Amino acid sequence: MTKPELLVTPQSLSHIKALIEAGADAFLIGEQQFGLRLAGEFTIEEVREATAIIHNAGKKVYVAMNAIFHNDRVDALAPYMKALSEIGVDGIVFGDPSVIIARREADVNIPLHWNPETIATNWFQANYWGKRGATRAVLARELSMDEIVEIKENAEIEIEVQVHGMTCMFQSKRPLLGHYFLYEGKAMEVENRKNNRNMFLHDPERNSKYPIYEDLNGTHIFSPNDMCIIDELDELFEAEIDVFKIEGVLHTEEYVVAVTECYRKAIDAYTESPDAYFDIKEELLAKIEEIQPELRPLDTGFFFKETVY
Amino acid sequence: MTLLKDDTISEIRDGKRVIVKKPELLAPAGNLEKLKIAVHYGADAVFIGGQEFGLRSNAGNFSIDEMREGVEFANKYGARIYVTTNIFAHNDNMDGLDEYLKALEGAGVAGIIVADPLIIETCKIVAPKLEIHLSTQQSLSNWKAVQYWKEEGLERVVLARETSAEEIKLMKEKVDIEIESFVHGAMCIAYSGRCVLSNHMTARDSNRGGCCQSCRWDYDLYAVEDGEEKPLFEEGNEAFAMSPKDLKLIESIPKIIDLGIDSLKVEGRMKSIHYIATVVSVYRKVIDAYCADPDNFKIKLEWLEELDKCANRETASSFFEGQPGYEQQMFGEHGKQTKFDFVGMVLDYNEETQMVTLQQRNYFKPGDEVEFFGPEIENFKVVIDEVWDEDGQALDAARHPLQIVRFKCAEKLYPMNMMRKEMR
Secondary structure, eight states, X not given: OOOOEEEEOOXXXXXXXXXXXXXXXXXXXXOTTTSSSOSSOOOXXXXXXXXXXXXXXXXEEEEEEOSOOOHHHHTTHHHHHHHHHHHTOSEEEEOSTHHHHXXXXXXXXXXXXXXXXXXXOSHHHHHHHHHTTEXXXXXXXXXXXXXXXXXXXXXXXXXXXXXXXXXXXXXXXXXXXHHHHHHTTOHHHHHXXXXXXXXXXXXXXXXXEEEEEEETTEEEEEOSSEEEOTTSOHHHHHTTOSEEEEOOTTSOHHHHHHHHHHXXXXXXXXXXXXXXHHXXXXXXXXXXXXXXXXXXXXXXXXXXXXOBO | OOOXXXXXXXXEETTEEEESSOOEEEEEOSSHHXXXXXXXXXXXXXXXXXXXXXXXXXXXXXXXXXXXXXXXXXHHTTOEEEEEEOOOOOXXXXXXXXXXXXXXXXXXXXXXXXXXXXXXXXHHHHOTTSEEEEOGGGXXXXXXXXXXXXXXXXXXXXXXXXXXXXXXXXXXXXXXXXXXXXXEEOOOSSOTTSBOHHHHHHSBOGGGTTOOOGGGSOBEEEEEETTEEEESOOTTOOOBOOEEOEEEOGGGHXXXXXXXXXXXXXXXXXXXXXXXXXXXXXXXXXXXXXXXXXXXXXXXXXXHHHHHTTOOSOEEOTTTTSSOOXXXXXXXXXXXOOSEEEEEEEEEEETTTTEEEEEEOSOBOTTOEEEEEETTEEEEEEEXXXXXXXXXXXXXXXXXTTOEEEEEOSSOOOTTOEEEEEOO
């Protein structure tokens, strides 16, 4: 079988080097002007440096352009894509169709990965965007294992699935933290906490804690748990899902490196034989549980959870 | 189709400037009665939900037969019906889509409001007579994305609620496509389609109609500092809240019309007929008055007061006039009571005997002061004298919902006029 690509989200150039050591196959980087909820910020010059390091190791690099763009940013899309093309990145991640128009204007051939997050829910959409230039679809994290497998069976393009980490559950254009501080007459806090990523909302009824922060793209709220399916990967292997993503946003570099090592071992073991994977999966889960921050419980996301409507 | 740049919004007729590009007033309806009220009170078009493929699984939704009846009613007024089919489908929602879209087309529906390319592409093939309008669930926020959907052959796009007048202006200049924009009603605080709070908190899929409005709940804000959880609120502070005030753009109607926006959308399929009648009639008056004489138009206080009679939240202009500030959100409050109760709907009026036949919708009694309104009349107030039931028995109060009662009123009334009462 073909091994699934192990995609990670580095925070810095040195982090990239550590993640290459840990066994990552591909890297998603970018900056908030174009991309959403990135683990680290990489200017175009840093993208150039990162690409050199990553390509030198024989790995892939993708750049995030998946923001919800307003008029003020769309003129910058084509020049940015030209620069990325010249650097030679391996793919661009998008959600907003303005990127398709801009790619035509820029006249570049970088492969597109379609990732609108919550709304990528069926195989028809994956194939629809495939016909319009996407070579990969990143599925919504709110899908069940069965739904993911069925999408893969019907998809004409690569399918990427997040297997670990936090997921975003809300994006507002309004600066909701700043507004709260202003309402309470704490104008100082707006500036003081502007770039902080250490806040959370407590939901007393569910006793859940939802990380929250603001940036150029508005306010983002995240899941109360980290998804972790290191011990439930067999169905994804069998379905031949093309890419496993570890989302590292709001985690430390060390944590992401350690988690990457675990998934590397899982992938290599399964490729050797499913039994080899079954033999070590509990051990790998235990390793992740050991390093898991106290505030972030692990769960299996929506893989085995039913939603109604 | 001509480019908008060449489109004329207004022209001079008999020495006076008039608006020739009058926008559509688009109203919501959760059931057949609401649809009829919306059309009768002046909506040019009504959007409704069917029993499948739409959001708002809690809204009363239409069967195909009810849609057909709604279309026939609307046609008499020259009004159009659109059906929301704006879920993001999962694999198991795909079955039955062809038949459903064909049935909508067969029922005479003018168009669908849709977000998922699965439904867009299927509709083009199986129900080509239906217009395709892109739903706000696609968070359409820039002119290049508008351009994309134009190239895909869509007739109309509904913009993200996060777009400003300035932004819409540029979209109109760059792309020749109909633009539908929200003017009134409740708002999502998140980009629509990009919120799955309900999925996480209650296992209900917001993008398939299961939204339980978790954004309007109260939360406590903390920071983690040196491994310790530190509350960012003090005694006496309100909880962290994300409730936006409701959108109200009644005073921006002249600007909206001048921008050339094609359809002005009122939100609220779950709202009452009293709400729909009130909102639609006020926007109708403002649009008509501005279009008839834009140079001398002034908004009347009575229109603003009228609109306020059905409001159950504070209102704001949201993104239309630029990024909204903190004062456009609600902290420590979750709406307010409406000032007026809808107490009855006129079924008949006999000019000779001055007898009103009315269907009771809320408690009232002889001696109450009530207000009548409707498209044929100017609002007026009267004090109710004697009230009789259908058998001519005098009543000390009209107590029973949907009870048919009679009383006298000197001023002429028309069927479907409404009677409301101020809450004391």
